[in-house]
Amino acid sequence: MDNGYKVVHCTINGKKVEKVVDVRASLTDMLRNDYRLTSVKKGCEVGECGACTVIIDGEGFNSCIYLAVWAEGKEIWTVEGLISPEGELSDIQEAFIEEGAIQCGFCSPGFIMTSWEILKSGKEYSDDELRKLLSGHLCRCTGYENIFRAVKKTMLRRLGKKKEAEKVNSQGITEYPEPMPFM
Amino acid sequence: MYDIKALYEAESVQHAIELLQEHPEAQIIAGGSDVLVQIREGRRAGVELVSIYMLDELRGVSIDEEENIRIGSLTSFSHITNDPIIQKYINVLGEAVDMVGGPQIRAIGTIGGNTCNGVTSADSASTLMAWDAVIEVTGPEGVRRVPIKDFYIKAKVVDLRPAEIQTAILIPKESYENCYGHYIKYSMRNALDIATTGCSVNVKLSDDKKKFERVRAGYGVAAPIPMRATAAEEFLKGKKITEKNIKEFSEKVLEDVNPRNSWRASRALRRHISVVMAERALRESIRLAGGEING
Numbered sequence: 001m002d003n004g005y006k007v008v009h010c011t012i013n014g015k016k017v018e019k020v021v022d023v024r025a026s027l028t029d030m031l032r033n034d035y036r037l038t039s040v041k042k043g044c045e046v047g048e049c050g051a052c053t054v055i056i057d058g059e060g061f062n063s064c065i066y067l068a069v070w071a072e073g074k075e076i077w078t079v080e081g082l083i084s085p086e087g088e089l090s091d092i093q094e095a096f097i098e099e100g101a102i103q104c105g106f107c108s109p110g111f112i113m114t115s116w117e118i119l120k121s122g123k124e125y126s127d128d129e130l131r132k133l134l135s136g137h138l139c140r141c142t143g144y145e146n147i148f149r150a151v152k153k154t155m156l157r158r159l160g161k162k163k164e165a166e167k168v169n170s171q172g173i174t175e176y177p178e179p180m181p182f183m
Numbered sequence: 184m185y186d187i188k189a190l191y192e193a194e195s196v197q198h199a200i201e202l203l204q205e206h207p208e209a210q211i212i213a214g215g216s217d218v219l220v221q222i223r224e225g226r227r228a229g230v231e232l233v234s235i236y237m238l239d240e241l242r243g244v245s246i247d248e249e250e251n252i253r254i255g256s257l258t259s260f261s262h263i264t265n266d267p268i269i270q271k272y273i274n275v276l277g278e279a280v281d282m283v284g285g286p287q288i289r290a291i292g293t294i295g296g297n298t299c300n301g302v303t304s305a306d307s308a309s310t311l312m313a314w315d316a317v318i319e320v321t322g323p324e325g326v327r328r329v330p331i332k333d334f335y336i337k338a339k340v341v342d343l344r345p346a347e348i349q350t351a352i353l354i355p356k357e358s359y360e361n362c363y364g365h366y367i368k369y370s371m372r373n374a375l376d377i378a379t380t381g382c383s384v385n386v387k388l389s390d391d392k393k394k395f396e397r398v399r400a401g402y403g404v405a406a407p408i409p410m411r412a413t414a415a416e417e418f419l420k421g422k423k424i425t426e427k428n429i430k431e432f433s434e435k436v437l438e439d440v441n442p443r444n445s446w447r448a449s450r451a452l453r454r455h456i457s458v459v460m461a462e463r464a465l466r467e468s469i470r471l472a473g474g475e476i477n478g
Contacts, residue, residue, distance in 0.1 A: 004189070023190040026219075046220045048375060053287055059261065062287045065219045067185075067212075069192060070236050114286065135374035136285025 010071045012037070013081030027063035027071055028052045031078060039079035039109040043138075050137035053110035054078050060117045060136070079109040082116065091157065092116060095150040103141030111137050115151045124159055127152070185219060186228040193235050196321055196350060202233045203346035204323060209233045211348060213257055213296040216288055241295070241350060244268045251317070252354040256295025260307075261286070263294060273354055275364040275383060279310045282368045285375050295349045298331070301339040301408070308335075308409035310366050310383040313401030315358045322347030335408040362387045362397075365467035367460045371447075379448045380404045382460035386468040388424070392475060395419045398432070398465070405440035405457055414438035415461065424469060425478045433462035 009018040012035060019034050028045070031037040031054065040063055043051030047065040054063045055077040082090040092115045095101070102108050111134070118125070118133050125133065130152060139147060149168050156165035191206060193199035203209060209231040212218045221227040235241065241257040244266045252272055254263065260280035263269055269277045283289055283297070283306045297305045298318065316331045323346050331352075334342050343349065364385025370376040381403035387396045398419040400412040415435035422428045442453035469476065 006192075022184065024184040024187045026185065029184060046223050047216055047284075047288060047291075050285070050287060059290045060287050061290050065215055066291065067190070067215065067219075067234070067236070069190065070234075072237070132374070133286060136287045 006069050008069055008072050010073065011075045013077055021068045023067070023069055025068040027054070027056075027061075027066040027068050027076075030068035030071065031063060031076070037078045037080050041106055041109060043106065043110075048138070049107070050110040050114070051107055053113045053137070055113055055117055058117070058120075060114045062136075077113070077116070079112055082112070090116070092119065092150070092154050095154045095157075096147070099146045099150040099153070101142055101146040101150040107137055107139040107141075111139070111147055115154070118151065119155055119158060122158070124155065130155070185222050186225075187222065187232055188229050189231045191231070191233045192237060193233060194237070196235075196238065196240070196348065199233060199235050199238070199348055200321065200323055200346050203348070206231050206233065207345065211235060211299070213299075214259065214291040214293045216284070216292045217296060217300050235348060247353070250356040252359060254294055254352045254354075256349045256351055257293045258295075260289035260292050260294065260297075264289070272359045273310075273314060273362075273364075275366050275385065276307065276310045276314070279306045279366040279368070279381075279383065282306050282366075282378075288375075294352060298334070298352065299341055299343060299349050301335060301337075301341045303338065303406065303408050304377045304381070304404045305409070306366075306368060306378060306381060306403070309381045309401035309403040310364070311352065311401075312409045312411055313364065313383040313385055313399045314354055314362070315399070317353040317355060318342075318349055319351040319353060320344075320347050321350040326350070328353070331409075332411070338407040360387075361472075363468050363471035364399075365464045365471065367464050369456050369460060378404055380442065380453045380456055380460065382457065382464050384461060384464035384468050386465070386472050386474070388469070388472045388474045392473055393424060393477060395422055395424065395428075400436060400461055400464070402436075402440055402457065405442045405453065407443075410439065412436040412439040412461065423478070424474050424476050426476060427478075429462060429465055429476070432465060433458045436461045 005020050008021045021030050031040045041051035043049035045064045047062040052064040053060050056074050153165045153168050191202045212232045212234045241255040243255050245253050247253045260283050264277040264281045297307045311331050318329045318334045320327050362385050366383040368378045368381045370378050383401045386398050389396050398416050403409050415432045418435050419432050436457050440457045442450050444450045
C-alpha cells in the first residue's frame with residue numbers, strides 16, 4: 001500500500017472479486033475502469049448529482065466521493081446486477097421505460113439504484129417521503145415527475161396494490177393545462 | 184483519480200494516532216464528503232491523508248456506564264436518524280442531521296466530520312451546542328473530554344491538537360433527561376442545501392408543566408461558530424409558560440446572535456429569522472414536552 005497500490009477484495013453484483021487498485025482512485029474509477037461497470041456514471045464528481053450512486057452494504061452512496069480502497073470487504077451492487085439470469089430487466093427498469101422516466105439516460109442508473117434501495121424496504125411511503133428519498137439525484141430532462149411515478153407505481157405493485165398503481169397514471173400527478181387557443 | 188500524495192489507512196485508533204505522529208503534515212479523512220470534494224476543487228490537492236473510515240469501533244450509538252449517550256464519531260447521519268436510542272432521548276438530533284445534503288450524503292457524512300470541520304452551518308452543530316454535548320478526543324496523551332462550546336475555537340478551527348482524533352460525542356444524562364427539543368433549518372431548497380441559519384431549542388419543564396425549568400437555544404450561521412443565545416435562555420429560567428414570555432424570549436436572542444452579510448443572505452434577514460425560528464422552535468419544544476401555554 002505504501003507504494004500507492006492496494007489489493008481490494010469485495011463482492012460486486014453477487015460475485016467475489018479482487019484487484020490491485022490505485023489508492024487515489026474513487027470507487028467510480030474502480031467500477032468503471034477495472035470492472036467495466038459503465039452504468040456508474042461520472043457526473044459532477046463531487047457528490048451532488050447522484051449519477052454515480054451504487055449500493056454498498058445495502059445503502060446508497062455516491063461512488064465518486066468514496067475511495068476505492070474503502071470497498072475492501074464490502075458488498076456492492078450496480079445496475080448491471082439487477083438483470084435476471086434470463087436477461088430480463090427488473091420491475092423498476094420496466095417501470096422507468098413505461099413512464100418515460102428516461103430521456104438522455106445519464107441519471108437513470110443512479111435513480112434506479114436508489115429506487116432499488118427504497119423499494120427493498122417493502123414499506124409504503126407517502127409522496128413526500130418518496131420525493132425526499134429521491135432527492136439526491138439531479139435530472140435535467142424529465143422534470144422528475146415521470147421518475148417519481150415509475151417509483152411509486154413499482155412500490156404499489158410490489159405491495160399488491162395493482163389498482164392504485166394503475167391510477168397513478170390516469171390521475172396524472174402532472175396535470176397539463178388546456179392548450180391555448182389560437183387567437 | 185484524486186490528487187492525493189499518500190493515503191495511510193488506520194487499523195485502530197492507536198494506529199491512527201501513530202500514523203498522524205509519523206506524518207505530521209497528513210490530514211484526517213473520515214467519510215470524505217468535505218475532504219474529497221475539496222481535493223477535487225484543488226483546495227486540498229496534493230495532500231497526505233490518514234483515513235479513519237475503516238474503524239468500525241467508532242460507529243454506533245450506545246448508553247455508557249455514566250449514562251451518557253455515546254455517539255461514535257464515525258456514525259453516519261442516516262444511522263443517527265434511524266437509531267432507537269437517539270429517537271428515544273434526543274430525536275431532534277436525528278431530525279437535524281436528516282436535513283444534511285441528500286440521502287447519499289447522509290450515508291457517508293459522519294457526525295465527527297461535521298463537528299471537526301468547524302463550520303457554523305453544520306446541521307448537527309446547533310443541536311449539539313444546545314444539548315451541551317461533550318467531545319471525546321483521543322491522542323498520544325490519552326483521552327480528554329472537551330465541552331462543545333470550548334471545542335469550537337474560531338471558524339474552521341477546533342480544539343484538536345497534533346495527532347489527536349475525535350472518537351465520540353457524549354450527551355450527558357442531566358442534559359437529555361426529560362428534555363425535548365426542535366430544530367429549524369432555514370434554507371433556500373429542501374435538499375442539497377446548507378442552512379441560511381439554523382436554530383435548535385430545547386426545554387425542560389417543571390413537574391406541573393407550567394414553568395420552564397431550563398431552556399437552551401443553539402444557533403448555526405448566527406456567528407462565525409455555532410453559538411448559544413444565553414441571554415434569552417437566562418430570561419426564561421423558572422418563568423411561567425405564557426405568550427408574553429415566549430415573545431420576549433425570542434426577541435432576546437438578538438442580544439447574542441451576530442450573523443454576517445454573505446452572498447447567501449444579509450445580516451438583517453438572518454437576524455429577523457433568528458427571532459422567528461426561536462419562537463417557533465420553542466413552541467414546538469413546549470408541545471413535545473407536554474406543556475401548555477397559560478396566558
